[in-house]
Amino acid sequence: MPMAFKKFIKPSILPGFMELQTNEQLAFNEFVAKIRESFELFGFSPMDTPIIEKSEILLAKSGGDTEKQIYEVQKGDTQLALRFDLTVPLARYVAQYYKQLTFPFKRYQIGKVYRGEKPQKGRFREFYQCDIDIIDKEKLGLINDAEILAAIYFVFKNLGVGDFKIYINNRKLLSGLLEFLGLGDMAQEIIRAIDKVERDGTQQLEAQLRAMKIEEMKIGKILSFISISGGNDEVLKLLREAGVSGKEFEQGLEELGNVASYVKSMEIPESSWEIKPSIARGLDYYTGTVYETVLTDYPDLGSVCGGGRYDDLAGYFTKQQLPGVGVSIGLTRLFDQLNQLDLIKKDRNTPTKFLIAAVDVPVEKCFALATSTRSAGVPTEVYTKDDKLSKKLDFANKMGIPYVGIVGADEFQNNAIAIKDMASGEQTRISLDDAGEYLRDKLA
């Protein structure tokens, strides 16, 4: 067809799908690498489950929203769908390979999940979740709840996104309190309201509780309970002295005290975590410890990592009781938010660390050097176009390449190279044979 009449398909992606430019992608991948490394520091093993699963698996424990948001996939007779989280695949995996696994089973998974939400700012239809969970048979020790907190600490310390605070609570405290107040049958509704107090404020919560026709005295008690704050020891003391009793409450208090004591013996800095009685987590799923994490300097971002303990991971797939504890980071959203705030360092447009620039020397003569520095583990490119040196240096600056190797006629004759540090401007002349090692050390 003659060019003039050719109809092009407009290149575009769907709304709600994140796609990055190279400088952003390099920063994103660094985030993923740091999260992965932090998870592995705790011995969490990698897992990679299919993105497509049978619908009956994914919807085993379906609630209204999930079913509406799920992406169905057409192929043959079996009903297929795209996973909407990494927890259901984990449950299926543990139930399926139960006999081969070593318990406690500690796994992480970093992968894309799909939710057909209405596209809006900060909401994605395809996004990365980064999950860790520890699962055991029958009974899971509370030390694991502390390990999860420590893992969150390492993740955010290593990400380098400024100060952060990991809030921790125990769901049994809230449900125990509500039972004590005779509000046990409204517990779900009330806990969901409490869950929003950080976002919507105390007045809003008060109004909601009033709308539920709860007595003023009890509303007062709830509000004063969830506002208990202070150092961790003080909060535990105040909780003990809050005038609440009952088996559930006392068990929650004991669990929370034990977890706090474990975290202390791990020497996780006390400035980075805090017992906060208002932390609820909306899902009914959680039965003990719950976590939320906020970036101290950016409280508007809300919780960037949350989760908790649950009694039974895979009740829909196996009769085996599998208690667990875990948290999830919504990485795509977090990255997007930090990027909007211009908090993502995006100074590299290439993974290249070393650019070879020939000056008055045939560029072919530089190819062996590239092979040699690459063999030393240094990401290397040769500038092959016949441009002036200044243009080559400009290119290195533009791309964020930290070192340029200049091979002039004199260097070439003496088997040498001048390596320019683009940040400092310093230039060092060394033997060609030493270039790889020199750069590797510089970049380490």
Place this chain on the structure above:
Amino acid sequence: MPMAFKKFIKPSILPGFMELQTNEQLAFNEFVAKIRESFELFGFSPMDTPIIEKSEILLAKSGGDTEKQIYEVQKGDTQLALRFDLTVPLARYVAQYYKQLTFPFKRYQIGKVYRGEKPQKGRFREFYQCDIDIIDKEKLGLINDAEILAAIYFVFKNLGVGDFKIYINNRKLLSGLLEFLGLGDMAQEIIRAIDKVERDGTQQLEAQLRAMKIEEMKIGKILSFISISGGNDEVLKLLREAGVSGKEFEQGLEELGNVASYVKSMEIPESSWEIKPSIARGLDYYTGTVYETVLTDYPDLGSVCGGGRYDDLAGYFTKQQLPGVGVSIGLTRLFDQLNQLDLIKKDRNTPTKFLIAAVDVPVEKCFALATSTRSAGVPTEVYTKDDKLSKKLDFANKMGIPYVGIVGADEFQNNAIAIKDMASGEQTRISLDDAGEYLRDKLA
């Protein structure tokens, strides 16, 4: 519902989807990391496009098989589908962000793609592709064809899967030969037949050519041409002396000679690559250099990495001419095949490198040590169950943890730890404060 009557959903995945156990997953991830590192050594930038795209994008250049194999996705009005390769998304990406990109644009993508093929041994419906491509505007220098070969070399050298051979050819040689023989109008069909000669043998090809009613003399010429072999210089010489002429052929010969000369100046070992005139690549898409890679000790696996040069990447999306060159590794299949052959080292069941075992010391006293070794970058776990030391050591062996830190009463009193190297059995006593650095050095 009472437990006895509860109906469980059988936990299973779909046929044709690969799911790994932890020891396999760790090995798989190491493959991915090495491929990624090798790609980055050449300055290829990471890319991560959505798995779901508009059907009109994915099927812009649809052929029969693609359309049949594609997974459609239901949600709203727009026709959606799962990507079936990484090339179409690359074409869409380059056309879409054309103005923001720096050319030559070098990108890699490692990601899952979907093809609804009939499930059979070695065929997957969800599998990882690892692609590199170099794209330029209007004209792309032949040095890039050599860089692609060098990148393949680094990938397979770093993967450590034994000897391998990268075969290289130029499609213009075959099409030039066929034109010279007056078979130009059957070129596509003949080249597709030649493409299978490695798998099916010469006799099969001969029969096929005969079935196409090609003259015996010409069949003989084709067969002798594609069987030209020897050292790279010799093959080039034999090709020059093959008695074929014509513009297409001569251009192919010149290109191939230039690429070979660049590869030589890169000092890529000649034992690892070979000019092979029978390499065709079935797709019409390719217009110049073509590549195939075989693992020398496992020729039955067929080509594990192939690709080539194309004139125009994104003709369906933009009028801009975008020539490129690239290759793809079908990683899921390669890993599965090597795993079947028992060639994958699977001696680790956890990323943990250091297990802390308390002996006659409260286990809580070891938690701070774990934080300290983790801070030094050493994946660490504390054995928290109250078992005998021998059981703890057995656990380390079973999981493939290389170092165990034994904290006995005496060590504890002296702020020390005995670190056991599980491979050699040697035990070293050092100060607690030095444990992190000691292990980091050992593991480096």
